[in-house]
Amino acid sequence: MKTSVLALVAAAASLAAQAQPSLPATPKRPVTDTYFGQQVTDNYRWLEDLKSPETQAWFKAQGDYTAQVMAGIPGRDSLINTLVRYDALKAARITGILRRGGRYFYKKTLPSENVGKLYYRTGTTGPEVLLFDPSTYAKGKSYAVSYFLPSEDGRRLALGVAEGGAEISTIRVLNVDTKKLYPESIYPSWFGVSGWTPDGKGFIYTTQQSGDTKSMNMLLNTRSLYHTVGTPVAQDRELFSRAKYKQLPIKPEDLIYVTYSEDFKYIMGNLGGVDRRMNAFIAPATELLQPTINWKRLAAPADSVLGSVVLHDRLYLLSTKRALKGRILVTDARQPNLKTATVALPMEKRKIETISAAKDYLLATLNDGLNTTAKQFSLRTNRWEDVPLPLTGSAEMQVLEPTSNDCLLYLTSWKQPPTIYTYNPVTKEAKVSPFDTPVTYPGLADLVVEEVEVPGLDGTPVPLSIIYNKKVKRDGRAVCFMTGYGAYGISADPYFSSRTLALLNQGVIVAETHVRGGSEKGQAWHKAGMKTTKPNTWRDFIACGEYLVKNGYTSPQHLIGEGTSAGGILIGRAITERPDLFAAAISNVGLSNMLRFENTPNGPNNAKEFGTVKDSVECRALYEMDAFLHVQPGTNYPAVISVGGMNDPRVIAWQPGKFAAALQAASTSGKPVLMQVNFDNGHFTEDKKVAFRNFANMYAFALWQAGHPNFQPSPVAVK
Structure with a gap:
C-alpha cells in the first residue's frame, strides 16, 4: 500500500513537471538609490521601461506562462460558466x-x-x-x-x-x-x-x-x-488652467475641472485628485465665455470641504473641519465665506457622506459605519426630516435633474442585489423604478451575515463583515476569501456582487475588512491609515485574518488575502509581514513599489494620499509601505498571483510586475508566484468576457492553492 501511494505521488509529480511550462527567467540588474542617507537597491528597475522590447518580451512570457497554468486548474472554466450563468439571470x-x-x-x-x-x-x-x-x-x-x-x-x-x-x-x-x-x-x-x-x-x-x-x-x-x-x-x-491663471495656487499634478452649479447661476473650478477635500473656486456663470474669469476662492483644502451644492443663492458645504464625521455649513453663494458660514446640519454620531440638491430640497446621506440613512431639508418648511428607505444597507440618492424634485434611490447590501427606486421628497414615497430589473439568484436565502469588531494589533476595534452559507462549519477547514482596501477615505460599504456569490455558493467564507485608511468611522479613520500611519491598514488586515483563524472560520492553510489597486499596499505588506498567515494572495492591479510610484503618470497626484520621496519623513513612510522592497530571499511566501493591465492609467503594469519578479526569485515555499498580464484590459474593463476570465483566473488560482476540493488536480491512476 505504501509503495503504491509513493508511486502515485511520483507519477503525479512527473506528469505535472511535463505538463507545466517553465517560469520565464528574470535577470537581476541592481540599481542603488540613496534617500536621505539610506541606500535602497532595486534589482528590477529595468522592468520599468515598458517600451523596451526586452521588457515587453518579459511581460508576454509571464502572461503566456500564467495562461498555461490557469488552463490546467480544474474548476476555472466552470467558474467562468457560473459567472456567465449568474449574469444571464438578470434581464438587463x-x-x-x-x-x-x-x-x-x-x-x-x-x-x-x-x-x-x-x-x-x-x-x-x-x-x-x-x-x-x-x-x-x-x-x-x-x-x-x-x-x-x-x-x-x-x-x-x-x-x-x-x-x-x-x-x-x-x-x-x-x-x-x-x-x-x-x-x-x-x-x-x-x-x-x-x-x-x-x-x-x-x-x-x-x-x-x-x-x-x-x-x-x-x-x-x-x-x-x-x-x-x-x-x-x-x-x-480655455476656462481654467495653470498656464492661464498663474496667480492661482495650481500645481502641475492637480486635475482641473469646471462644473455648473445646480441652478446654472455659477461655475465652479476645482483642483481635484485623490485628495477628496475641495480646492475650489467660484464665479458667476455669465463669465463663462469672457476672456478672463474672475475666480473667487470657494474652499481651500484646509477647509476640509467634501461636497457642495447651490440652492437659491445659498451655498451648502459638507465639511469635516472641526467635525470629523461631517457637518453641513451654509453661506451666500454670491460672496462665499466659510469663516462666517452658519451650521445647517450639525455633526452627529453618523458620518455625513454626501449632499445633493433637488429643486426645493437639500438631500444628505449618512452612515453609521455600515448602513446608510438619509435626510432631506425642505426650503419651504426650513426643517430636516428622515428619508424612509425601503431597505437596510448601502444607499445612493440621485436627483434626476436639478429643475425638479424627482430622485432615484439605489439600494444594495451583502445579500440584496442592487434595486432602483424612484423617490419623491414631497410625498416621501419610494417605489420600485420602471428601470429596475429584478433578479433572483441561487443561494441568497442560505447566506448568513455577521458584523463584528476585531481587536487591531494596537487594540483599536476594527469592523469586519463575514458572509457565508449557513451550512459551512466553523471547524477551521473552510476556505476564506478576505479582502480589503483602506485608502482615500473610501469605505467598504455593503454591496452585492454576483462574483462574490459564486464563491459563497461553493462554500467559501467571504470576509470584508474595514481597515483604517477608509472612512467607516469618519475622517479620523482615514487619517489613521495614510502616509506615516499607513501601517495600520495592513496590520488591521492581519488582525482580521488572525481573528478568523482563532475563531474557527478558517486556518492559514485555507486563508486567501486579496487587495486591488491601492489595496495592493494592504495585501503586499500583509504577506511580507506575515507570510505564514496566508495560503494564497491576490494582488489585483496592485500598488506594490511605493517608493517609485511618483515615477508613474498617476504618481504625483497620489502623493497627497501616500506621501512624497521629497520629504524625509514621508519618504520613510513610502519605504515602509513598499511591498516590493520588503520581499526577503529565503522566505516561505504563500502562493501569489499578481495582476497588471497594459492599458492601466492608474497603476502602471510594472508595479505588480516587479513585485511578482521579486517573489519568484525570493520564495522558498515551493508555491507558485504568477504574473497575470492583461493586454486587453486596463485598471478594469466593462467587457464582461474579459472581466469574467480575469476574475475566474484569480479566484481559481487562489482556491486551488487554498485547498478547495473543486479546484484540485485529479489523482493520476498508476497500475
Missing part, C-alpha cells in the same frame, strides 16, 4: 440614468452583450430607442462607452469612447434626434464632459497633454475648456 443591467428635456438616457447591457449600449426613452414608459452601439463604432476593434452626458434640452449627447479596456477616451457628440455623430472628436480626455451650457450649444470638458498611459505628462497640467458643437476643436476656449 441599466446604469447611469439621467433625465433631460423629458427624455431618460441610460446605458443598458443585455446578458448576451459584452459592453453596454446607450438608449433613451421619452418618459419612463416610452418606447426604447437605441442611440449608440460601441460595437459598431470601428470595425475590428473593441470599444466601450466610458461616460455620457445629455444636454439640458435632451437633444444632444456627449459621450466618451475608449478602446481595449482603457479609460483614456475620445469625446464624441451625438445628435439624439438623428442618432448621427457630429464630425468633431476630442482626444485625450479621461475625465470627460462636466456640463452643458443651458442652451445646449456647447459643453465644458477636461483634457490632458497625453493619452499615453506610460507618459509622465499624461496627467500633468490638465485643462478645462469649452467646446461649441460644430466648430473646430482648435478654437475651444
Whole structure:
C-alpha cells in the first residue's frame, strides 16, 4: 500500500513537471538609490521601461506562462460558466440614468452583450430607442462607452469612447434626434464632459497633454475648456488652467475641472485628485465665455470641504473641519465665506457622506459605519426630516435633474442585489423604478451575515463583515476569501456582487475588512491609515485574518488575502509581514513599489494620499509601505498571483510586475508566484468576457492553492 501511494505521488509529480511550462527567467540588474542617507537597491528597475522590447518580451512570457497554468486548474472554466450563468439571470443591467428635456438616457447591457449600449426613452414608459452601439463604432476593434452626458434640452449627447479596456477616451457628440455623430472628436480626455451650457450649444470638458498611459505628462497640467458643437476643436476656449491663471495656487499634478452649479447661476473650478477635500473656486456663470474669469476662492483644502451644492443663492458645504464625521455649513453663494458660514446640519454620531440638491430640497446621506440613512431639508418648511428607505444597507440618492424634485434611490447590501427606486421628497414615497430589473439568484436565502469588531494589533476595534452559507462549519477547514482596501477615505460599504456569490455558493467564507485608511468611522479613520500611519491598514488586515483563524472560520492553510489597486499596499505588506498567515494572495492591479510610484503618470497626484520621496519623513513612510522592497530571499511566501493591465492609467503594469519578479526569485515555499498580464484590459474593463476570465483566473488560482476540493488536480491512476 505504501509503495503504491509513493508511486502515485511520483507519477503525479512527473506528469505535472511535463505538463507545466517553465517560469520565464528574470535577470537581476541592481540599481542603488540613496534617500536621505539610506541606500535602497532595486534589482528590477529595468522592468520599468515598458517600451523596451526586452521588457515587453518579459511581460508576454509571464502572461503566456500564467495562461498555461490557469488552463490546467480544474474548476476555472466552470467558474467562468457560473459567472456567465449568474449574469444571464438578470434581464438587463441599466446604469447611469439621467433625465433631460423629458427624455431618460441610460446605458443598458443585455446578458448576451459584452459592453453596454446607450438608449433613451421619452418618459419612463416610452418606447426604447437605441442611440449608440460601441460595437459598431470601428470595425475590428473593441470599444466601450466610458461616460455620457445629455444636454439640458435632451437633444444632444456627449459621450466618451475608449478602446481595449482603457479609460483614456475620445469625446464624441451625438445628435439624439438623428442618432448621427457630429464630425468633431476630442482626444485625450479621461475625465470627460462636466456640463452643458443651458442652451445646449456647447459643453465644458477636461483634457490632458497625453493619452499615453506610460507618459509622465499624461496627467500633468490638465485643462478645462469649452467646446461649441460644430466648430473646430482648435478654437475651444480655455476656462481654467495653470498656464492661464498663474496667480492661482495650481500645481502641475492637480486635475482641473469646471462644473455648473445646480441652478446654472455659477461655475465652479476645482483642483481635484485623490485628495477628496475641495480646492475650489467660484464665479458667476455669465463669465463663462469672457476672456478672463474672475475666480473667487470657494474652499481651500484646509477647509476640509467634501461636497457642495447651490440652492437659491445659498451655498451648502459638507465639511469635516472641526467635525470629523461631517457637518453641513451654509453661506451666500454670491460672496462665499466659510469663516462666517452658519451650521445647517450639525455633526452627529453618523458620518455625513454626501449632499445633493433637488429643486426645493437639500438631500444628505449618512452612515453609521455600515448602513446608510438619509435626510432631506425642505426650503419651504426650513426643517430636516428622515428619508424612509425601503431597505437596510448601502444607499445612493440621485436627483434626476436639478429643475425638479424627482430622485432615484439605489439600494444594495451583502445579500440584496442592487434595486432602483424612484423617490419623491414631497410625498416621501419610494417605489420600485420602471428601470429596475429584478433578479433572483441561487443561494441568497442560505447566506448568513455577521458584523463584528476585531481587536487591531494596537487594540483599536476594527469592523469586519463575514458572509457565508449557513451550512459551512466553523471547524477551521473552510476556505476564506478576505479582502480589503483602506485608502482615500473610501469605505467598504455593503454591496452585492454576483462574483462574490459564486464563491459563497461553493462554500467559501467571504470576509470584508474595514481597515483604517477608509472612512467607516469618519475622517479620523482615514487619517489613521495614510502616509506615516499607513501601517495600520495592513496590520488591521492581519488582525482580521488572525481573528478568523482563532475563531474557527478558517486556518492559514485555507486563508486567501486579496487587495486591488491601492489595496495592493494592504495585501503586499500583509504577506511580507506575515507570510505564514496566508495560503494564497491576490494582488489585483496592485500598488506594490511605493517608493517609485511618483515615477508613474498617476504618481504625483497620489502623493497627497501616500506621501512624497521629497520629504524625509514621508519618504520613510513610502519605504515602509513598499511591498516590493520588503520581499526577503529565503522566505516561505504563500502562493501569489499578481495582476497588471497594459492599458492601466492608474497603476502602471510594472508595479505588480516587479513585485511578482521579486517573489519568484525570493520564495522558498515551493508555491507558485504568477504574473497575470492583461493586454486587453486596463485598471478594469466593462467587457464582461474579459472581466469574467480575469476574475475566474484569480479566484481559481487562489482556491486551488487554498485547498478547495473543486479546484484540485485529479489523482493520476498508476497500475
